[in-house]
Amino acid sequence: MGPASAALPQLPHRAIGIDVGGTGIKGGIVNLRKGSLTGKRFRIPTPKPATPEAVAAVIGEILDELLSREKAPAAEELTVGVTVPGIVIDNVVLSAANIDETWLECDTTELLRSLPGRISTLNDADAAGLAEARYGAGANKPGTIMMVTLGTGVGTAIVHDGVLVPNSELGHLEFEGEKPAERRVSAASRERLEMPWDEYGETLRRFLVHVERIQPVNKFIIGGGISKRSEDFLPGVTGLRAEVVPAQLTNDAGIVGAALYAAERARIADLRSTDL
Ligand code: BGC
Numbered sequence: 001m002g003p004a005s006a007a008l009p010q011l012p013h014r015a016i017g018i019d020v021g022g023t024g025i026k027g028g029i030v031n032l033r034k035g036s037l038t039g040k041r042f043r044i045p046t047p048k049p050a051t052p053e054a055v056a057a058v059i060g061e062i063l064d065e066l067l068s069r070e071k072a073p074a075a076e077e078l079t080v081g082v083t084v085p086g087i088v089i090d091n092v093v094l095s096a097a098n099i100d101e102t103w104l105e106c107d108t109t110e111l112l113r114s115l116p117g118r119i120s121t122l123n124d125a126d127a128a129g130l131a132e133a134r135y136g137a138g139a140n141k142p143g144t145i146m147m148v149t150l151g152t153g154v155g156t157a158i159v160h161d162g163v164l165v166p167n168s169e170l171g172h173l174e175f176e177g178e179k180p181a182e183r184r185v186s187a188a189s190r191e192r193l194e195m196p197w198d199e200y201g202e203t204l205r206r207f208l209v210h211v212e213r214i215q216p217v218n219k220f221i222i223g224g225g226i227s228k229r230s231e232d233f234l235p236g237v238t239g240l241r242a243e244v245v246p247a248q249l250t251n252d253a254g255i256v257g258a259a260l261y262a263a264e265r266a267r268i269a270d271l272r273s274t275d276l
Contacts, residue, residue, distance in 0.1 A: 012077040014038060015263040016066055016117070018059055019083045019124065019254030022046060022098065022152050025055065027062035028252065029071055030259035035135025037252055038071050050099060052106045060115055067116065078117035079266045081258030082108065083124040085153065087167045091121045097172070097180070098153045118269075120262040125149045126166050127257030128247070129157025132221045133164075134260060136248035143218035146170075146211070147247070150204075150224040154182035158215065164261075170211050181207060187226040197229070201236025208240055216241065223247030 011032050018027040028041040042065050047054035059082060066072060073079070086103060087094040096103045108121040129147030132138050138145040142161055146168075149155040154171025157164065175181035183189055185207045190200045208220055220242050222230060230246035237244045249256060 011260075011263045011267060012073060012079065014071065014073040015259035016063065016073065016078070016080045017083075017127070017255035017257065017259030017262070018062055018080065019127065019258060020046070020055055020059075020085070021124070021254075022050075022085070025058050025062060026255060027059075027066055028255045028259075029066055029069065029073065030256050032260060032263055035131060035249070035256050035260075037255065039069055041252065041255060042066060049102075051102045052100075052108075052111050056111050056115075059112065063115055063117075073117075075116065079259070079262040080115070080117040080119045081127065081260070081262030082112070082119060082121045083127045083254050083258050084108070084121055085124045085155070087169060088121050088123050088126075089167065091119075093121070095169070097182075118262065118266045120265045122258065122261050123155065123157070123167055123169075124254055125155025126157045126164055127255075127261060128155070128223050128249075128253035129159050129221070129257065130164050130260055131249050131253040131257030132223065132247055133159035133162060135256065136253065137221045137245050138219060141219065144216075145219045145221055146215065146217045146242075147221045147223055148208070148211075150185070150187045150222065150226045152186060152188045154180075154186050155224075156211075158217070168215070170214070173210065173214070175207055175210055181210075187224055190226075197232040198236055201233035204233060205237045205239070208237065208242075208244065212240055212242060218242055220244045221247050223250065223253060225250075 026043045028037040091109045093106045147157040156170040171182040172180040
C-alpha cells in the first residue's frame, strides 16, 4: 500500500440502502464489510401514482423505521443510497422509461432534502452491478464486468476493476429492429410474448452477442428476479467471448449497492474537501 492510500479514510461499518422498484420500495441496513443486510429488510408497496413526492414520503417512512433499530448507523456517519430506474447524473434523474414521467429532471438532492444523512441517488442496475462486483459474482476479479438486470426493463451496469461507469443503459439499444431492446429481452417481455424458456435463452444470447460487440467485457452477470430461474434459460446462452453467470445477491443487490455507493461518494467528497 502506497503512502497516499494509507491516508484514505475507511468506509463506515454500516450504511443504508433503499431500492425503489415498480411494486415495492425496499430498504435495509447494510454491513459494508460483508456486503449483506444487518437485520431484516423493510418494504412498503410503491405508491400509485409513483410521483417523486409520494416516493419521497415512503423513503422517509423506511428511513424512520431503519433508524429506530439498535444497529442503525450513527447519525454523524449516516449515508443513504437510493436507487432510481432511470439515468441519474449528479443526483438528477434524466430518463423515465419505466417510472412516472414526473421524475424527469427531478433533482433528488432537493426532493430528499429534509431526510437525515448524506443521500446519494443512482441507477438501479448500477447499484446491483456495484454490489455484485464488490461482494457477489464479480468479487475479487480484475477486469470489466457487466451486470444485466432482467425485469420490467433491462438495466445494465459496467464496472471496471471495482469502479462503476454509470448509466450505460444498454437495454435501450436497438436490437434486431426493435427499439428499445428491452421490449424483447426483459423478463416482462418474455411473459408478454409468451416465450418458452429455451427461446428466451436464445434471445438473450443474441442480445449479449450484440452488446459484446459494443462493449467487450470479461463477465456478464445476469440479475433481476428472473435470475432465480437461470437454470431454465442460461444453459442456452453460449458462444460468447465473456463468461455468463447468474447474480449471487439477487433480492438484496440494489439495497447493498446503493448503500455502498452512498458511503463511497461521501468518502470521495470528504477527500476532495481535505488538503492532501
Ligand atoms: C431504465 C434503466 C433501468 C432499467 C431497469 C430501464 O427501462 O431505462 O434506467 O436501469 O429499466 O429498471
